[in-house]
Amino acid sequence: MDAMTWLTAERGLDAALLAEMGVRAQEIDGYGQGVAFPYRRDGETYAGKFRTVSDKRWRSTNGVSRGFYNEDCLEGAEGPIVITEGEIDCLSVIQAGYERAVSLPDGWTEAGNKRDVLVNAEERLRASPYVIVAGDNDAAGASLPRTVANVLLGHDVRRAEWPEGCKDANDVLVRLGERVLARCLADAKRVDPPGGFVTAISDLRCMAPRRVLRTGKRVFDSVLAFEVGAMSVATGVPGCGKSTFTTFIADLVSRHEDVRVGLLSFETHPYRTRDHLSRLDTGWGWDDLAADEQRALAVRLDDRFRIVHRTYEEGAHNLGWLKSMVYTLAVRDGCKLIVVDPWNELEHLPEPGESMTAYINFALQQIRVWAEQFDTHVCVVAHPRKMPTDGRPRAPVGYDISDSAAFANKPALGVTVHQDETDDGRPFVRVITWKVRDTQLYGFEKGQIKLEFRRDQMSYAALP
Numbered sequence: 001m002d003a004m005t006w007l008t009a010e011r012g013l014d015a016a017l018l019a020e021m022g023v024r025a026q027e028i029d030g031y032g033q034g035v036a037f038p039y040r041r042d043g044e045t046y047a048g049k050f051r052t053v054s055d056k057r058w059r060s061t062n063g064v065s066r067g068f069y070n071e072d073c074l075e076g077a078e079g080p081i082v083i084t085e086g087e088i089d090c091l092s093v094i095q096a097g098y099e100r101a102v103s104l105p106d107g108w109t110e111a112g113n114k115r116d117v118l119v120n121a122e123e124r125l126r127a128s129p130y131v132i133v134a135g136d137n138d139a140a141g142a143s144l145p146r147t148v149a150n151v152l153l154g155h156d157v158r159r160a161e162w163p164e165g166c167k168d169a170n171d172v173l174v175r176l177g178e179r180v181l182a183r184c185l186a187d188a189k190r191v192d193p194p195g196g197f198v199t200a201i202s203d204l205r206c207m208a209p210r211r212v213l214r215t216g217k218r219v220f221d222s223v224l225a226f227e228v229g230a231m232s233v234a235t236g237v238p239g240c241g242k243s244t245f246t247t248f249i250a251d252l253v254s255r256h257e258d259v260r261v262g263l264l265s266f267e268t269h270p271y272r273t274r275d276h277l278s279r280l281d282t283g284w285g286w287d288d289l290a291a292d293e294q295r296a297l298a299v300r301l302d303d304r305f306r307i308v309h310r311t312y313e314e315g316a317h318n319l320g321w322l323k324s325m326v327y328t329l330a331v332r333d334g335c336k337l338i339v340v341d342p343w344n345e346l347e348h349l350p351e352p353g354e355s356m357t358a359y360i361n362f363a364l365q366q367i368r369v370w371a372e373q374f375d376t377h378v379c380v381v382a383h384p385r386k387m388p389t390d391g392r393p394r395a396p397v398g399y400d401i402s403d404s405a406a407f408a409n410k411p412a413l414g415v416t417v418h419q420d421e422t423d424d425g426r427p428f429v430r431v432i433t434w435k436v437r438d439t440q441l442y443g444f445e446k447g448q449i450k451l452e453f454r455r456d457q458m459s460y461a462a463l464p
């Protein structure tokens, strides 16, 4: 079928609109007949996307990083902005009367790592009265409204819902027509209505499915699982290897789940963290690598890690600061796992008259809310009170963490790292999971594993 006929007859798009947007038929090298969607900036075409008619294959101009499709509509106009996941949906929305419609240049994925375009356009998006997210009716699309609302924190962000059986804006246009599509956009509901809202079950909002991050290694996955939107607590006596173990696990999770990790490691020199990640990646310490190997490794690690550096102002590293760091890591840099190590290094400032226990209850509850709101997991490493040693030091659990039982009550997952030895004096590491909030979802109960610490690589292997 002729490409333009396909767009008008099968996709229901108006020929005059297509002409105005410069959409045209084009022979695509080696792919046959297709359509070209020009990407314009200040009226000039600077890139293009091409789609074949027969087999739905997309190609794009090489070597140009594209902003939103139709980004010029963000300038100098009024009215709500609609964000879609594709050019054809964007054109459908324009046809339904919402002229300020844009499309993400490369769609959206569940991993949510294509947020740069949103971040770059933040100011222009905020200049609108409200933003409507008109994504796809699938698992990936379900996470887009939350991401947009987070990037535009405090702004009115709404989510369009499609009628039963329709998968995206163009589907609504084709099956039900412009008026129904316009109604869906007009009926879009606010993602974060002030104060909250009530639903029953059948009108539950479409949300991203609950995601649990795992290491991909059976032994660790039998006691560890990091739920996005939740908080975990790790503890252990001083020097037991809490930081070493959490960094090792964060590295595994990052690889297995293809997610980025944010580290607020206050007691660990960033070079030590880099050296540890080097050992885990290459088997060699950072200083053992040649300069070109170091550069290549750094590029690989950039994809998977962010490190927070504290500056030296007094009184600045309190809970409000932690929130801004969690926000930046999660929303700007897309970190799905954030490790705060250790809790005690933050500046904890209870209100006058507030006990430390009450303050910690409040603080942990806040961290849980941020994890949910910013769509990430926060792992808090906390020191226990001084442990009694009856012979060998006992492994602390949640209730042994200083100052509050909230460390035991509030996390979705609670673990202890403990150095122990066998009866004949051989050292091993015991990892004890003392809190599992959702045994069905995580797939295990409270329990423990025994590990061998491999000093050269700073890694761990299972022991029987």
Ligand SMILES: Nc1ncnc2c1ncn2[C@@H]1O[C@H](COP(=O)(O)OP(=O)(O)OP(=O)(O)O)[C@@H](O)[C@H]1O
Pocket (backbone or CB within 6 Å): 236, 237, 238, 239, 240, 241, 242, 243, 244, 245, 267, 342, 419, 428, 429, 453, 458
């Ligand atoms: N199981 C182990 N056996 C021997 N050495 C270990 C083990 N685990 C970690 N180490 C080493 O012990 C040192 C302290 O480890 P790490 O900083 O991870 O402990 P920590 O519990 O986080 O310490 P702190 O309580 O001071 O925060 C590091 O040099 C690390 O390489």
